[in-house]
Amino acid sequence: MTTRTKNLIGGLALSTALAGGAALPAAAEVELTMFYPIAVGGALTEVVDGLVEDFEAEHPDISVNAIYAGNYDDTRVRALAALNAGEPAQLSVLFSIDLFELLEQDIIVPFDSLVETDEDREWLDSFYPGLMANGVTEGQTWGIPFQRSTIVLYWNKDAFAEAGLDPETPPANWDEMVEMGQALTKDDGSQWGVMVPSTGYPYWMFQAFALQNGIELMNEAGTETYFDDPAAVEALEYWVSLSAEHGIMPSGTVEWGTLRQNFLEGQTAMMWHTTGNLTAVRNQAEFDFGVALLPAKERYGSPTGGGNFYVFKDASEEEQKAAMTFIKWMTAPERAAAWSIETGYMGVSPAAYETDELKAYIEDFPAAAVARDQLEHGAAELSTYEGGRVREALNNAVQSALTGSAEPADALAESQATAERLLRMYR
DSSP: OOHHHHHHHTHHHHHHHHHHOOOOOOSSSSSEEEEEEOHHHHHSSHHHHHHHHHHHHOTTTTEEEEEEEHHHHHHHHHHHHHHHOOOOOOEEEGGGGGHHHHTTTTTTTOOGGOOOOOOHHHHHHOOOHHHTTTTTTEEOOEEEEEEEEEEEEEHHHHHHHHHSSSSSOOOOOOHHHHHHHHHOOOOOOOOOOOOOOOOHHHOOOOOOOOHHHOOOOOTTTTTOOOOOOOHHHHHHHHHHHHHHHHHOOOSOOOHHHHHHHHTTTSSSSSEEEEEEGGHHHHHHOOEEEEOOOBBBSSEEEEEEEEEEEEEEETSSSHHHHHHHHHHHHHHHHHHHHHHHHHOOOOOSSGGGSHHHHHHHHHOOOOGGHHHHGGGGGGGOOOOTTHHHHHHHHHHHHHHHHTTTTSSSHHHHHHHHHHHHHHGGOOO
């Protein structure tokens, strides 16, 4: 964690005390194990470790053991395996879209049962509603937003200028993205106009195209999907056309994990990616770049993404209270602001953006506000019962269309049939 962030969250006070020979605190009375996903680039483990250290300094009766378990899917699998094996685990940051699976397995508790005071209830109501959409169902709150994002458009201003485009004006709609992409794509293959990742989370990117074309892919109850709706088919056809027809994106799949580096190395002039990469791009880019809302068709649109805090049912009452203390501390406005500055993820509450630190940061770096501003056009990320298998069916459809092994309409019809079969029992 950087000195700047430790100043923001008070960690330097601990360092000073230890340097002066202050006695170490007694052993913690409550020990918490937290499974945590590291899904995008940047030294997030250092940031989280720094936050945990500062929390423990302020709460010497609680210790937190953060276990970094890979991407979101890896973290869910590892956390569930630990719980099934009877190993201690009291809380985790897991995919916000894991909610229905966690409910079905009956392993999490609603935060409504953990709030005790008016201050607690005020805290529970303090988050952006758009970020709560994946954490609330049946009138109760099961997940608290923390590592949250939207998809944004990154563009290389130097490449725009070289191509004769206005470097301060990104594409506002699908047609403009094609037109600008054609101007930016180099005949020798050294630079593509745009890259949209289609591994890792292809369903997430497809949901953005679908939203922009005016179609939601699922209902709020997580029991129905609409993958084969004509507007969804048209959205996938447009994505395919970026390479097959317009030649502004490489054919086949584009790797999620290496796309940021492709952008930094100038292999693509535009990319769609999570705002969770924002700070890493800012720190590493050797060119001027911009960040904008994703381009519109019928409307602007991006699904939210990222992880929520969950508290596990098997934790003791004392452990659940300690977990609640930790989660409230981690999501307090000043730490949500520091987290956003350090990582590029969103500040999860309006109050975070009212802190002096984040207001000053945005004034200096306006791109840091884009993900928040896009919440106005956001929607809950694709989340259903049997979520893993439903998303896998959609991922396969997207990739088969992009690689040319199936027509978009046929691929989406097959994924819809799979989703219908899986979700029928929940209706």
